[in-house]
Every structure is written in structure tokens, then in C-alpha cells.
Amino acid sequence: MQQRCPVKNSRWIKTSCFHADEFRIMRSNPRIQSIGTAVPPYRISQDKHYAILESANGLSRAERLTMRRIYSKSGISWRYSILDEFDEQDHADHEVFHPAGELVTPVADRMTLFEKHAPGLCTDAAKACLKKLPLLKRNEITHIICFSCTGMYAPGLDIQLVEVLGLQRSTERTCINFMGCYAAINALKAAYHICRSEPEAVVLIAGAELCSLHYQKSAETNQMIANALFGDGAAAAIISCRDLGNDAESLSLHTFYSEFEPAGLQDMVWRIGNAGFDLRLTPEVPEAIRANIGELTGKLLKKAAISRAEVSHYAIHPGGTRILEACEQAMDLDQDATAISREVLDSYGNMSSVTILFVLEKLMRKVAESSKPEWVMACAFGPGLTMESVIMQTAGNAKS
Template sequence: MPRSQSAPVSLLSVSTAVPDTVITQAEAKDLARTLFGRRASAFERLAPVFDNAGIDKRHIVRPIDWYRGDHGWKARNDVYLEAAEALYIEAARKALDQAGIAADEVDGLVTVSTTGIATPSLEARVAGRMGFRRDVERVPLFGLGCAGGVSGLATASRLAAGREGKTILFVTVELCSTSIRLDKLSKANIVATALFADGAAAAVLRAGEGGLAAIEGGAEILWPDTLGIMGWDVEDPGLGVIFDRSIPPFVEENMAAAVEQILHHASQSRGAVKRYTCHPGGAKVVAALEQSLSIAEGSLDHERAVLREYGNMSAPTVLFVLKRVLEGGMPERTLLLALGPGFTTSGLTLARA
């Protein structure tokens, strides 16, 4: 179904935040070799994924030695809560400052996070420190994975469209490094250790004209019988990543048709899109997107740059890319795209204000 809006919505700001600890890809590979080294030959067969991931460095919420320890569910989630709250506040304050809006002017909060459990949800836990109103609307979203950056922004846009001047703060925080199983040798865990990182992003939206861009519309496309492609298995002592090697060929085969559906729901055509702004799930996924969308190799330059500097932070990553696109000059129209568990793709069109 199309995701229609009753009023125009403007994107007023986009901000990002990352933890202080930086790990280079070489350090990540050495750490993984140590942790998975009980079956050295199996690890060495898969080790080239670190070299081919297109990543130079990433940010993680704890010093490297923390990941050598034995941490159960509670210890991992305690780290998630502490770090996620801090990153939420940093990203949210940046976005509000850039938009020139005070926290008590925000009418609604949309929060996306899938890498930890927070009940009450993150926006409630930080509400007092942020200064949100007591009557602020709250929409926490869980389980969207990497697609959450686009799906969350679309949800925030629909919430804002309810009335003129309504202001929504969207924040997504993912701490992948606290969730990945580092004690269990599997191809999926090794790939996850080579790709995933921690970060947060935020955006302020308001019903009305102006801002950085106008949010138009889009849709989510869910493919049947694809639950095994991406997601989490709930295990002890943490989440076991589901990460199928079929993702790049699946993207190459299916994304073009999905994009046509998304653009139809947004009442747009392929010709109206001047740039695709994509979640860089990995180097092979970026290449598959270019192939499927019939755009020149290397066109997704901001995607590769974000992947190289930050790794795959799950949901926030696409907003890191959008921020770079905006800073370089908003195209006449861009289609924001992300893939995630389901298996699903979420798309949203933004036009130059």
C-alpha cells in the first residue's frame, strides 16, 4: 500500500554520533583470529572477508579488550543501555541544535533500535535529561534491522504530516558490537565481525515548507519466504546473527522491480530520481545495487566512503550517507533505500526544498 501524507513534511536536520573507541580493520581481523582461533583452519578460509569488506576502521562502544571477555545477556544489555542512551542524547541534541528547535517544542519521538532491549524504551529513559514534554508522542520501533533508518524516517514523516507545524524527532541507535556472538565460530559470525559497528543518527522533521529537503513518500517491500536471509537468532549468551551469503545476488536480481514498486507508491518515475542514497550493507551489496539499478560503477561514492570510515552500523548508516549527500548539495530528487530483515527493502523519496 502507498504511504500517503496529508501535509507536506520538511527535513530540517540530520545528525550523526559515534562512540569514541576506534578499531581498524586490521585490529578487528586480529581480534577475530584470537577469538575464533580454536579452529584456525576454518577461520583462515574465511579471513579474506576482512580484506574485501571495503572498511578501513569502525567505532565500537567498548575498548577492544572488553570483547575478549565472557559476557552474558545481562552484561551485554547493560552496556547497550548505557551506551545507547548516551548516543541517543548526543545525536538528538545535535539534530535539534541544527534545526534551531528546543526539546520541549518536539511533538513526537520515533526511535529505532534492534541491538538491545530497553523497556522503558530509549526515548523514555532519556526524556528527563533531554527536556521533552510530558505529553510528547512516543513510537519506539524494534526488529527493523538495517532497514530501520528508512522505515523509521518514513514513520516519522507520516506522524509529522498530521498537522501543520507538527515537529518530530527521529533517532536510531544500533550497537552491533555488543550483540554479535564472538564465542561461536560460524561464517555468519565472522562476516558480522568484519562488517558491523556502532553508531547513531537523528533527524528533525516538521510539517510545512522549507528545510533541507521535502519528504515525499515511499513504501516497504517484503519478499515472501525470505526469513532466513537476515536477522537475529536469540541464543545464549547473546544474539546469533543470520547473514546469508545470497544477499548480493538476491539484491542484484530483485531490487530493480522493488524500486519500481516503491516509486509507483510515491507517484514518481525512475527518470525523476537524480541519485540513489543507499544503505551500504557491504562492498558486495553496494556493487549489487549499482548493477541492479543500472547505474554506473562507482556512482554510490558516498555509500562506499561511509562504509570505509564507519563500517555497517545497521539502521543509522543510511542517514550517515544522506548527511554526506546533503552536504554535497541536495539533488533534485533522491530515493533513500535500505534492506533489512524480513527480507525487506524500504524506500522513501526526498526532493530539493
């Protein structure tokens, strides 16, 4: 006889008698069980980055002053790149940075570099993620979701990761491409729905962003901002309802909410140009976020049925210092609430979609010390102007 599962919002089951472990899996929310991150070998100081672009771009005095102001207020000390061109003088053999204005690197060449470097970096992040779950056998991974907005090719990262990591070739694969800095939250959302519909599923999400491939020699303020903010990195996470042995650091996925603000459609734009991926990032973006993040947060909390006072931790995508300041002002947060976001921005810059997973990885280590469950809010922003958000809950298993 078919009966309704006694757990609210759980799926129909076909038998009236089932194993206790199956019931436990069905009643638990999908959880981020582990996160792994990776960065390329070339670490560049922000001061050196400024000096290279200043000399390469052939800027006027006024343009150099504008660039200096942008870099000095970036909140970034270091970034990473798959390019070694930051450690040498600018010359014609470089793949992206040629002597000022002499050559333009075509999109095809930039995509060749992405295909060359992204798989290894993404594999490093996935291996770091899986290392934290020694009880998980790789052939137990049922789904893989890959995401990036800085490179595309097919067969892509999804197939390469299946091969390199030794996953089953029947692993279900999904790719999320060109969504911008909020794509990792979309990947988490997709994994959440998979695990809700298939409680035994184990989902690997993995992304690589090689933003430095798209630095442009330009005196336009929009491009100067982009050049000053973005770096390279990769991240991966395992999501499942199952107990995979790392419960203390896990984050239970609870509620998602997404909305875009039409007034900001042209403030953040990401398009494929003839000489690279072109980012339009206007100075109005922080103000648009400041004007809308409060209402977005209210809708998210209402959907989650919790109050703002109940949120103990925040993981905000560090798109830049002005974006973090806008969120702090609109949400009445002090800098302690965004300390991890600021730390990631300072150490790595904005790595587009994978950045929020760098923040969440650090947060997971912090909340493992908590003896009681606590609410976490995470959010990220991208073209649209889109704001993606999620409410999570810590395990709270630490001993008092």
C-alpha cells in the same frame, strides 16, 4: 461552513478563512530538516579487528583463511565501538572478549552495557541534530520515535531522551524495535504520517545501535561475516512540515514503498540467543537483493509518478560491498551514484539501522549546493528479506 482544502490530498478544514502560514504548512510535504550523528570514542582499524578475532577464536588454518578473505573484501577501513577491549590484549576481565572460548557473556550482561552506553550516544546525535536548527525550541518537539535492534529495556531511550533533552513530558513517544537495518526508514515513514495528519507537528526520530556488543566467537561463516561488518553508532533527525530555518539542506519526503521477498526469509535472521543476539547472514543475501531491487525500484517510482531518469541522487544502505555491487548491477548505477554509501561503509562499517541516516546526512550537505529541486531515492534492507524505500526531493534553494 466546512470546505475542502484546495490542495490535492490535503485534509478537511473547518473554516472557509484561514491564515496564509497555516495554508503553506498544510500544502507542504513533511521534510527532513536536519540530521545529527554520533559515534563512540573507540576507533578500530579493520586490520586490528581481524587480528583480535583471529587470535581470540582459536581458528584452524582454513578458518583463518576464510576470515581473512571476508575481511579483505569488506570495503571497511574503520569502525567504532563502545568497548575499549580492542586496544588491549584479550584477558578475562573483558566484558565481551574473553580468552578464546573460556567464558560466554550472557545476554543480560550485554543488555546492561547497552543501557549504560546507548543513552549518551543517542543524546549526542540528537544534540548534533538540534544544533543545526537554532530557531527550534525544544519544547516545540511534539513527538519522539526511537529505534534500535541491538538493545531493549524499559523505561527506555524514548523517556531518557525526553528527560535529558528537556522535552515536554507530554511528548508523544513511539518505539520501533528489532526491525533490523531498515528501521530508520520505518521511523521516517511514521514521522511522515504524523506530520501529514498534524501539520504543526515536529517529530524527533533517534536511534542507537551497539552492534559490537553482539560479536560472537565462532568459526561459522555467517558469524564471521557479521563480525567483519558491524560497528556502533547513533543518529537522529527532525521531521516537520514547518519552516525551521534549514530549508536549503532539507529533504522533502514524498513516497514510501516496502516489500519483502519470502524466498529470503532464512537468508537474514536476527534472534535473541542464550549468549547474545544471533545474526544469520548468508552469502545469498546480495543475490536476493540483486534479483529483486530492480522490481522494487520500479514499483516505488510508479507510485511516485516519476521515471528513473529523473532520479539524481541515491542513498543506499551500505550493508556491505557485495550489497552495494548488487544494487549497482541491478539498477544500472556506476560507483559515483553510490560514492557516499561507500564512504560511510569505509569509515564506519555497517551500523545497522542508523547507517542510512549517516548516508543521508552527507547527502543533505551535498544537495544544499543545488539551485533546483532534484529527486532522491533511498533504500535499506533487513530481515524478511525486507526492502524499504523512499523517494525524496531536495529544496533546490541554492543560488546559481
